[in-house]
Amino acid sequence: MATIARTTARVFYYARNFARDIAPQALFRHRLAARLEKARLPDASVRRRLNYYNKLQNVFTPSAGAVRIGELPFTPTMYYYDLKEFARYFDRGLLIDVEYGDVRKVPKVPSIVKDRPIVADDSNAVIMKLDKFRHFQMPADATAFADKLPAVVWRGDLNNPIRTRFLNAVRDLPFCDAGSHKPNAPAEYSKPFLSISQHQRYRYIVSLEGNDVATNLKWIMNSKSLCLMPPPTYETWFAERQLEANVHYVPLEADFSNLAERVAYFERHPEQAERIIAAANAYCRTFANEQAEQAISLLVLYKYFVLSGQIRPDAEVWRYITG
Template sequence: MATLQRNAQKLFYYARNAMRDIAPQALFRRRLAGLLDQARLSDRSVRERLNYYNRLQEAFAPSPDAVPVSRLPTDRSMYYYDLKEFTRYFDPGLLIDLEFGDVIEVPKMPSIVKDRPIAGDNKNGVLFKLNKFRHFHMPADDIAFADKLPAAVWRGDLNNPIRTLLLEVARDLPFCDVGTPKRTAAAEYRKPYLSIDQQRRYRYIISLEGNDVATNLKWIMSSNSLCLMPPPTYETWFAESELVADLHYVPLAPDFSDLAERVEYLERHPAEAERIVVAANAYCRKFADEPTEQAICLLVLYKYFVLSSQIEPDAEVWRYISA
């Protein structure tokens, strides 16, 4: 349920991006060389993140289904705008393979995606910061961990067996408030809708993957509540595979058999719980550094276009990328 503030933010998002589309695109392309030159002066962490998102190393050719960056599909408007924000700096004739939406398998061709499986050879899934209005909404939390309700909460769609299993295991536990607000769900699973602010009143928030990644993971880890979840199996720009169990989140068994034990332990060891919250908050802060995020986005695309043999690399920029 959107708030007035959130609706205003969405309106601004669309207005800003529409204005960028109206502006002469040549103005953006003239800035590319300077932006790349500035990006190559970034520290090692930027290069590491760039090469995490874009793991391609060998030259390749775009597929017959590749589209020019001047004609990106617009049916998913936020995906379009998030990618167009940076492709507009490049030649409009450059070709790009992409898969918008939830990606549960690694593409056959190197493609720009929002997410990819963590396991196996996933380099053809080139991660980009897509659908960021939804996935990187991390509002400030002014309630201290100690002042929150000593219970665990979860709300969401029952769109996979893992989520239904959680409700089977936890719905009758006295310290759990779990359920789905969907009216189509079985009566025993239904619970009233809770906003982000309402969920953050609880000390423990459970994060579960849905069609792919867990949408709530970012705002949980940026809050003063503690994230409980099974280890992730998909990753996005948030780099979920870099999260460390018992450092950034509290791991749960796939069958949730240890849920009660975990919460009881954390209630007896609040300092340990708060240490994890602090580490999670620190992990999230890097995604709020907008100049760094923009530099990495440009470098991810630059590396893609160089390896697809569509642009000749600048020697200094390429030396920075491949160092």
């Protein structure tokens, strides 16, 4: 259920991107050099992050199915707008391989994606911050851990066997408020909808992957509640692979057999819970600098187009990227 603030933000998102699309695109392309100069921020994390999202090292050729920037698929619309926000600074004739939606396997050719599986050889999956209106919703939480309900909460779609396994495992635990709010959920799993602010009333919030990453992970980690989850198997711009168990979140066993013990432990040791919450909050602040976010996004694409042999690199920019 959308709040008034969320609906207003959505309208603004579409209005802003529609305005960008109807503006003369040559205006953006003429600003590329200036944008690249501003993107060379002194913060070392910018270089580290852009080379984490775009791990390509060798020259490659776009596939036969690559599309031109001027002809990017329009649907899903938010994927289009989020990619076009930075792609519009490059020549509209440049070719790009892109996979919208939930990516379950590493592409066979270097491609722009929203997410990738956490595997050893993932360099062909070049991550951009796509569908960010949905995935990067991280509202503030003013309620201290000690003032929250001493219970566990989870809501979500039953689109992954892990989620059904979880509900079966916690069914008889009196401190768990877990279920699905979706209309098609079986009666035994059905629970009423909870907003993010209603989730934040609980000390413990479970995060479970669905079609790919868990959408709720970002706002849980930005809250003053403790995140409990199995180790992630997919990652997005949030770089879920870099999250450390017992540092940023509390790891759960695949069968969730340790959930009760973990909750009991942190009820006895709330200072340990607050330490993890503080580390999770600090991790989320990585993504709060909009200047850095835009710089990294532009440089991820720039590196892609240089290595695909479609643009000649500027010496200073390339030196910045490669270090």
